[in-house]
Structures are given as structure tokens and as C-alpha cells.
Amino acid sequence: MAVEDIGSGCSSSGDQEFHVLAVDDSIIDRKVIERLLKISCCKVTAVDSGSRALQYLGIDGERSSLEFDELKVNLIITDYSMPGMTGYELLKKIKGSTKLRQIPVVIMSSENILARIDRCLEEGAEDFLMKPVQLSDVERLRDFMLRGGEEERELGRKRKTPDDSCDCRPLRKRPTPLATACSSTFRALEEPVIVHES
Amino acid sequence: MQRQLANMKQTLFDQGYLDEQFIQLEELQDDANPNFVEEVVTLYYRDSARLIQNIEQALEKSPLDFSKLECLMHQFKGSSSSIGAKRVKSECTQFKEHCRVGNADGCKRTFQQLKKEYATLKKKVEVYFQFARQIGPVEKACRSK
Numbered sequence: 001m002a003v004e005d006i007g008s009g010c011s012s013s014g015d016q017e018f019h020v021l022a023v024d025d026s027i028i029d030r031k032v033i034e035r036l037l038k039i040s041c042c043k044v045t046a047v048d049s050g051s052r053a054l055q056y057l058g059i060d061g062e063r064s065s066l067e068f069d070e071l072k073v074n075l076i077i078t079d080y081s082m083p084g085m086t087g088y089e090l091l092k093k094i095k096g097s098t099k100l101r102q103i104p105v106v107i108m109s110s111e112n113i114l115a116r117i118d119r120c121l122e123e124g125a126e127d128f129l130m131k132p133v134q135l136s137d138v139e140r141l142r143d144f145m146l147r148g149g150e151e152e153r154e155l156g157r158k159r160k161t162p163d164d165s166c167d168c169r170p171l172r173k174r175p176t177p178l179a180t181a182c183s184s185t186f187r188a189l190e191e192p193v194i195v196h197e198s
Numbered sequence: 199m200q201r202q203l204a205n206m207k208q209t210l211f212d213q214g215y216l217d218e219q220f221i222q223l224e225e226l227q228d229d230a231n232p233n234f235v236e237e238v239v240t241l242y243y244r245d246s247a248r249l250i251q252n253i254e255q256a257l258e259k260s261p262l263d264f265s266k267l268e269c270l271m272h273q274f275k276g277s278s279s280s281i282g283a284k285r286v287k288s289e290c291t292q293f294k295e296h297c298r299v300g301n302a303d304g305c306k307r308t309f310q311q312l313k314k315e316y317a318t319l320k321k322k323v324e325v326y327f328q329f330a331r332q333i334g335p336v337e338k339a340c341r342s343k
Contacts, residue, residue, distance in 0.1 A: 026277055028281065032238060035231070081276075110272075
């Protein structure tokens with residue numbers, strides 16, 4: 001959908017752009033998150049449901065691996081409460097897919113329910129943001145994603161779930177625990193998600 | 199003129215019609231997107247009209263399906279929260295609480311109040327945006343980048 005580069009303050013070249021797939025059934029929230037991401041110099045694709053997100057990601061096998069490489073989704077940010085497929089269900093499908101599980105997923109919700117947050121983090125969500133999401137949340141998210149390096153990726157691969165010794169629970173909206181080494185699967189900009197497996 | 203606009207906005211805040219989220223949205227405006235807030239609010243009123251209608255219809259059923267009502271109201275509350283519609287959001291919260299305890303009269307009463315707040319806010323922000331447009335984008339673009 002919305003893939004134009006706004007140009008204000010964004011100096012990244014085309015293929016270095018951080019591509020975010022935003023999933024939300026609310027047209028208002030999609031508009032806002034899209035704007036937040038564009039200001040943070042991300043390329044944005046916004047869809048209105050989990051099933052459309054999976055279609056876009058090619059999980060139903062319709063998209064060729066060549067097309068998928070070009071998509072290079074670096075982050076998925078999804079609402080929790082959506083009709084049909086919830087954000088949690090979408091998260092499970094993504095983490096259950098060999099093609100897609102390395103794409104970090106962030107959940108957004110208007111409800112601060114600890115059990116919900118725990119469930120999402122345990123399933124491999126990178127973070128859990130309270131709605132309404134603000135620019136500072138998105139900027140912090142982007143900075144954290146861009147800073148990630150080999151070390152954190154290795155760390156992530158060794159751990160499937162967050163380490164008990166770290167406080168990975170976003171008990172309140174700010175600050176959220178992104179700046180820990182507990183993120184499970186994680187990809188930096190330089191390494192796009194590759195579809196074909198050896 | 200600028201001061202008048204600022205005062206208008208301050209009044210909306212003081213009277214509890216809008217909250218911090220509205221300011222957050224204004225901060226997303228720039229030269230290329232000087233009317234972002236107005237666009238979002240317009241979209242809100244267009245989109246939520248449908249939700250209001252659905253809730254209205256659901257409230258006419260007997261007995262009430264509280265679960266469905268709560269679900270509809272959750273969506274409406276979410277959008278209202280996203281634009282900073284403080285009073286509307288507060289009515290939504292009350293409505294959801296009535297659903298939770300199965301209070302049909304409470305739901306109907308609160309819904310009437312909600313519609314009043316919703317309509318009042320619409321008029322007030324329309325005036326605000328109209329005035330803002332007259333002034334032009336000089337001070338509206340808060341983002342320096």
C-alpha cells in the first residue's frame with residue numbers, strides 16, 4: 001500500500017530502507033501507525049488483517065521466492081485484538097513458519113493485561129506496545145532494530161524464549177524492555193529474510 | 199490569530215474534550231503533511247458512524263447481546279483513544295463496564311451520553327480546524343525535520 005518515501009529527514013537509499021509490515025483492522029490506527037513509521041524513516045506496508053498479512057508475506061505459498069526477497073520485511077507490527085485472526089494467532093503462525101520466524105514481531109494493544117503480554121512474549125514477540133502508540137515508541141523500536149548486530153543475533157539463536165534473569169516484561173508502556181539481549185529471533189537490516197532453504 | 203487558535207485548543211483541553219494524544223498527532227504534522235490531524239479526525243468521524251449505527255441496532259435487540267456490544271464498543275473506544283477524544287473515550291469505558299455486568303439500562307443511558315459527547319466534539323473540532331486552515335500552515339508544522 002503506502003510505500004512512498006516522504007523524504008523529510010530520511011536519508012537512506014532505497015534498498016537500505018527498513019521495511020515494516022503494519023497490521024491493524026482499524027483504519028484510523030493504520031493511518032496513525034503508518035505516519036509514525038514514515039516519520040521514523042521506515043518503508044511501510046499496512047494491511048487490515050492477519051490473513052492479509054500472511055498473504056503478503058507469502059506464507060500461503062502463492063508468492064515466489066524471488067518476489068519475497070524483494071519484499072524484505074524487517075519488522076511486523078500488529079494489533080492484538082482483530083476479528084478473524086488475532087495478533088497473537090498471527091504471531092504464532094509467523095513464528096511457526098521456517099520462512100518467516102526470524103522476522104521480529106511487535107504486538108500493540110490498548111489493554112494492559114499481563115497474561116496477554118506474557119503469552120505474546122513467550123511466543124516470541126519482540127515487544128508489546130500499549131496503544132495509542134507514540135512516536136517515541138516507534139523511534140526506540142527502530143533504533144533498537146537497527147543497532148542489532150551479530151552478537152545479538154547469535155544470542156537470540158541460542159535462546160528460544162527470554163532468559164529468566166532478564167526482566168523482559170513490559171509492565172508499563174514506557175519504558176519497554178527492548179534494550180535487553182533477550183530478543184529471540186532478530187534480523188538486522190543487512191540480512192534480509194531469505195525464503196529458499198538449503 | 200495564532201493566540202486565538204492556541205486558546206481554542208487550550209479550552210478544548212481544559213474542558214476535557216481532548217487529551218495528550220491529540221498533541222501527539224499534531225507533532226506528526228510537517229510541511230508535507232500539514233493537515234494530518236484533520237485527516238485523521240475526519241476519518242474517525244466517517245469510520246465511527248458505521249460503528250455507532252451497529253451499536254444502535256444491537257441495542258434494539260432483546261435481550262441484549264452484551265458480548266457483541268462490548269466488542270463493538272472496544273473498537274469504538276480504540277479509535278476514540280487514537281484521536282485523543284477524552285470524553286468520548288470515558289463514555290466508552292463506562293459503556294463497556296455496563297456490558298460487563300449486564301446492565302442494559304446503563305448501556306442505553308451511557309450510549310445516549312456518548313452520542314452527545316461525540317457530536318459536541320465534532321462541532322468543536324470542526325471550528326478548530328476551520329480556524330486553523332484560515333491561519334494557514336505557518337505555525338502548524340511543528341516538525342523541523
